[in-house]
Amino acid sequence: MEKAHISLKIPSDVFYVDLVRAFVGKLAERLKFSRKRGADIQLVLDEICTNAVKHGSSAVTDSIGLCITVDKDTLEILVQDTGSGDAPAGGWITPERLREIEANRSPGSESGHGIFIVKAIADVHEMQCNAAGGTDVRVIFYREG
């Protein structure tokens, strides 16, 4: 299978995250991921995009970029936000902020679980600041079979 790239840009609004989640679910199905792993991929995408909307942009007119790459071994998803005015320089998820979120996370917390879920489920997970002042989150899922 040749490497294929899919690029999407959505408004920073959770309404559109649902649509992208459905698309990625269908893609995972076509790539013959199991139903369980397909649900995992959709959950990870939902969590990353929700964080990008909530913390990585300041207005609905901002864009969230998604780059999806498929090859014979992997499904890779890169989510890019542009950063919000409130976020510290270098994106909303600085190493310090990440440590703080993880330290404060408890089962009774209403928030702060998204990043933990992503790290627990994705085969590979990377976060880094981008040139736009936002955050890039990259996850990789190894194809099955």
Add this chain to the structure above:
Amino acid sequence: MLPFLEVFYPQSLIVLIFYRGKVNSMSSTELMTLRENGDINIIEIKTDLSSYAASDLRRMLESLLSQNIGKVVVNLSAVNHINSTAVGALVGVAKRLRQEGGDLKICGLAENLTRTFNLIGASSVVEIYESEKSALAAF
């Protein structure tokens, strides 16, 4: 109608969705029904609980709290997806109900939803039952 622009390249697909003001769509609350069984309110959810629907769920739960309704069962047997925002909303309301002498119990979790609850640790905070009948009986 949403404006779409699709540009196809060999082995590439680029889709841009442009924002043009308020989106007119069916609210997910239309897929959340509320019914009563004695003094227990049952919320049956028939939509996936992503962040979009989670805000509607939170509003519905807040509305119950404001009406001093103390006993709630949330039936998720028709739900195929739940994210941490929605789980957080359920956990938050369950904790507030308990402080006021009530409780929120959940039933009908599919395997992948159970996994999400377990990953977060929410299954140690909120009582989860297989069926609506067993959740009701636990009050």
